[in-house]
Structures are given as structure tokens and as C-alpha cells.
Amino acid sequence: MNGPLWMSIAFVGCMLIGVPIPWAAGVATVIGLHIIDIPFTLLSQTAYNAFESFPLMTIPLFVLAGKLMEKGGMSEHLIHIARKMVGSLRGGTSLVTIVSCGLFASLTGSGPATTAAIGSITIPAMVDEGYPKKFASGISASSGALGSIIPPSNLLIIYALIAEESVPKLFLAGLVPGFMVILFLILTSTTVCRVSGFGGKVDDDFSFRPLLRALWEGKWAIGAPLIILGGIYSGIFTPTEASAVAVFYGLFVGIAVYKKLTVGNVIESLKFTTTMVGTVLVILGSTKAFGQLVAFYDIPLAVQGFFTGFTDNPFLVLMMISFLYILAGMWMESIPQVVIFTAVLLPVVKSMGVDPIFFGVLTVLTCEVGFLTPPIGVNLFVSSRIAGISLEESSVGVLPFVVPYIATITILCAMPWLTTGVVEMFFK
Incomplete structure (x- = not known):
């Protein structure tokens, strides 16, 4: 009997009738x-090993x-810093977002969490300033997806576990693509605001003194990623130890410095x-x-x-x-997408000489696009709920901001050294 065929039929059939991916x-x-x-x-043994x-x-x-x-108030200080950085430009609040x-993103590692934390503050502000709700929702959803590529990223950690690669190397490799997406998002937002005629300045002309003051006031917030x-990269502690340090x-900061973290907030966070x-x-x-069974059936060889x-x-x-990833991301959650497709496709690209560190970054970037595409676009659900509009309206608003991700993916596929080059500088 054809095992891979029946497995595929069962998997697709279950998804079509609404069975959860796991x-x-x-x-x-x-x-x-x-x-x-x-x-x-094998199921229980594999789960235990994982x-x-x-x-x-x-x-x-x-x-x-x-x-x-x-909950401790760091997001508010980061927004204040961002306002002093780009608030004087056209479409200031969208750029602040x-x-x-x-x-x-450098504090959390989650796209939906980033969308919720920042969008809950900036979406109402954009609506009050006359931005269309679908634009405010779209820019928040697309910007929140940065939480999955800028370290520390949960998806990069999961990829590292499946591919048996270095978490610090993957974190480092995610920096350049993250900055590229930010730059392209800024260019796209500025263009849309100019063409559509909305979004003015939200701050005075740029000056270093107010920015330095905002940085000083928010030093505890920007100190976290530092x-x-x-x-991690100085060798003081491992990524796992770094995550424990981040909690403390x-x-x-939330209790002793900003004094906004209550017992209720801690319980809610837990x-x-x-x-x-x-x-x-x-x-x-x-x-x-x-994924293990996929490898046993030599499915990667057939895919190659x-x-x-x-x-x-x-x-x-x-x-x-x-x-393929972007198409699958319209129907699959990001975590099973990373686990399943890494097992199938990583051997394929490695046989072609593609660096697995680069492929991990590419995998997560394409998953970010999945955050922005219905019907499983988690970021869209979060941002549309905050904006008070339908998922369909939010999907229309996010369309221009999918382009920066597609552009980044294309550039990286053509020039993988943009990610691996940074890693090689630190890990010789």
C-alpha cells in the first residue's frame, strides 16, 4: 500500500472538515x-523526546x-521613543507603529503578542487622526509580524529544535531580514499615506535632544534586548539562561521601576x-x-x-x-508549518547547497506572511478586533504591506549571504 498517499489523504481530509492541525x-x-x-x-516516544x-x-x-x-509598561516607553524617531515624518503614527x-519584537518573540501590545495603543490613535480603520489594522498586523523574525523569536527556536541548528546563529541571522522588512514597511506606509492623502505629522521636526531624552526615560525598556x-553573544549565558534572565x-522593571506590574498582571501573564x-x-x-514518519518514507527524496x-x-x-509556504500559511498555523515542512524540505535544500541557517530565516519569513493572510491570519484577527472591523476589511488593508515581505523574501533568495554573512562574522 502507498503509505505517503494515504497519509496525505488523511491529513488533507481532516483539515478540510475542520480537524485541528495537531x-x-x-x-x-x-x-x-x-x-x-x-x-x-512511536507517537508518545517522539513527543517525549521533543x-x-x-x-x-x-x-x-x-x-x-x-x-x-x-503589562509592566515597557511598550508605552518604546512607543514614545519611536515617536521621537519618526513622528515628524508624513504618516507619523503609522511609522511609530x-x-x-x-x-x-526584541522583547517578546511572538507576532500576535506584538500586534496586540502595540496595536492596542496605536490603532485607536490612528483612527482618531483620520486614518482609515482598515489601514490602521493592516499596518499593525504587518508590523506585529516582526515579532517572529527579530530575535528572540519563538519560531526560530522551534526551527532550531527540528533542524538541530544553533539558536544563537538563527537569532543573529534574523537581524538583517528584520531591518529590511522594517525599512520596506516604512517606505510602503509613507507612499500609501502620500498617495491617499492621510496621515500627518504627530511630532515636531526631528531633533536629537528630544530623542535622547526619550531614550534616557525609556532606558529600562531598551535595556532588555541589550x-x-x-x-548571549558575549557568552555570558545561553539562550535558555537568557530567557530566565528576561523574566526576572x-x-x-515592572514592579520596582515603572511600578505598573500588579499581582493581577503577573497572574494574567502566567x-x-x-x-x-x-x-x-x-x-x-x-x-x-x-515529520519523523515523513523522513522514514523518503518523502523528501520524492519532493526533491x-x-x-x-x-x-x-x-x-x-x-x-x-x-508553497505562503500558500500553506493561508490554511495552517505557523508552528505545525515549521515542523512539518522543515522535515520535508530541509533535506531537499541542503542537498542543493543551501545553508540551513538561511533556510530557517526564510521559513519564518514566509510564515510571517501566513500571519497576514486569511482564513488563519492570526495577526489579522487581533488587529481587526482592536480596530472594530471585519476580517475582510482588515485583509484588504494589509495587502500593500504584504509586498515588503515578498520583496525581502525575493532579495534573500537571490542573496542568501545577507543572512549567513552576519553569522560567519561572529561564528568563525
Whole structure:
């Protein structure tokens, strides 16, 4: 019997009738195991091995740290800094949203969390200033997606676990693409505002003195990424230890410095983290077993033959894979997408000489586009709820801001050294 065929039919069929991705992967895995007569204990053993990974601890700790920092008032200080940086330009509040999300992304590692933290403040401000609600929702959703590429990124951590690659290298490789997306988002937002005739300045002409004052007032907020990433790359602590440091830093600043973190906020942050991590573990356990079975059936070899049947040009293959990821992201959540497709496609691109660190960054970038596409666009749900509009309206508003991500993906596929070059400078 054709195991891969029946697994594919089961997986797709389950998704079409609304079965959650983890259970769909589990059903497909059970069918694959039954066909080749492997004990079903492989599911539990694989899940246990996935949960046993020490770097997995970084995800709940970074999620908790980001939530504590949000509740502790750091997001407000980051928005104030961003306002002094770009508030004097056309479309000031939209640009403040982009820069604030970029800054907050370095605290949390989650796209939806970044959208919620910054969008809850800037979307109402943009609406009050006359921006269309769909534009405000679109720019917040697209900027919030930066939380998944700018380190510390939960998706990069998950990719590192599946691909058995270095978390610090992946974090470092995500910096240049993150800055590229920020730049392209700023250019797109400024162009849309000029053409459409909305969005004025929200601050006086740029001056270094107010910016320096804002930086000083927000020194505890901008100190978080400096301590986290600085500690990792200086060798003071590992990424897992850095996530624990981030939690204590968030507690200290929120309670002792900004004095906005209450017992209720801490409990709410713990509940949010528990829900988030529980979801991640369920997804990771079943999809990791599915990925192992995919490798057992030599599906990557068949996929490689499919791509090379069209072309053996690495750039074209990477663009085809990116299109596949974006298409799948319209229907799949990002975590199972990373786990399943990494198991299938990483061996394919490695055989073509593609650096797995670069491929991890490309994977996460394409997943970010999935955050912005219905019907599973998580960022769109968050931003549309804040703006008080339908998902359809939010989807229209985000369309111009998908272009910066597509442009970044295309440039990186053509010039992978933009990511790997930075890594090689630090890890010789």
C-alpha cells in the first residue's frame, strides 16, 4: 500500500472538515504507522523526546517575559521613543507603529503578542487622526509580524529544535531580514499615506535632544534586548539562561521601576503563558512524529525529484518553496508549518547547497506572511478586533504591506549571504 498517499489523504481530509492541525497530523501518523506495522508507541516516544529538549524551555520563558514587559509598561516607553524617531515624518503614527513593533519584537518573540501590545495603543490613535480603520489594522498586523523574525523569536527556536541548528546563529541571522522588512514597511506606509492623502505629522521636526531624552526615560525598556542578546553573544549565558534572565528583568522593571506590574498582571501573564505553551506542546508532539514518519518514507527524496524536475537553480527552487509556504500559511498555523515542512524540505535544500541557517530565516519569513493572510491570519484577527472591523476589511488593508515581505523574501533568495554573512562574522 502507498503509505505517503494515504497519509496525505488523511491529513488533507481532516483539515478540510475542520480537524485541528495537531490532530490531523496525529491521524495521518497513525495511518502511516499502521501501514508499515510500526508500534504506535512511536507517537508518545517522539513527543517525549521533543519535550525533553533543553532549549524548548526558552519558549515559555520568553513568552512570559514578553507578557510581563507589556503589562509592566515597557511598550508605552518604546512607543514614545519611536515617536521621537519618526513622528515628524508624513504618516507619523503609522511609522511609530512600525518602529514600535520592531522594538517590542526584541522583547517578546511572538507576532500576535506584538500586534496586540502595540496595536492596542496605536490603532485607536490612528483612527482618531483620520486614518482609515482598515489601514490602521493592516499596518499593525504587518508590523506585529516582526515579532517572529527579530530575535528572540519563538519560531526560530522551534526551527532550531527540528533542524538541530544553533539558536544563537538563527537569532543573529534574523537581524538583517528584520531591518529590511522594517525599512520596506516604512517606505510602503509613507507612499500609501502620500498617495491617499492621510496621515500627518504627530511630532515636531526631528531633533536629537528630544530623542535622547526619550531614550534616557525609556532606558529600562531598551535595556532588555541589550541584556538578552548581549548576554548571549558575549557568552555570558545561553539562550535558555537568557530567557530566565528576561523574566526576572521584566519582573524587576515592572514592579520596582515603572511600578505598573500588579499581582493581577503577573497572574494574567502566567495564565497566558500556560495556554500558549500548552498549545505549542500539543502541536509539537504530534507534528514531530509526523515529520519523523515523513523522513522514514523518503518523502523528501520524492519532493526533491519534483522540484528538480522543473529546475535545478537554487534561487528558483527557493522561490517555489516560498510560494508553497505562503500558500500553506493561508490554511495552517505557523508552528505545525515549521515542523512539518522543515522535515520535508530541509533535506531537499541542503542537498542543493543551501545553508540551513538561511533556510530557517526564510521559513519564518514566509510564515510571517501566513500571519497576514486569511482564513488563519492570526495577526489579522487581533488587529481587526482592536480596530472594530471585519476580517475582510482588515485583509484588504494589509495587502500593500504584504509586498515588503515578498520583496525581502525575493532579495534573500537571490542573496542568501545577507543572512549567513552576519553569522560567519561572529561564528568563525
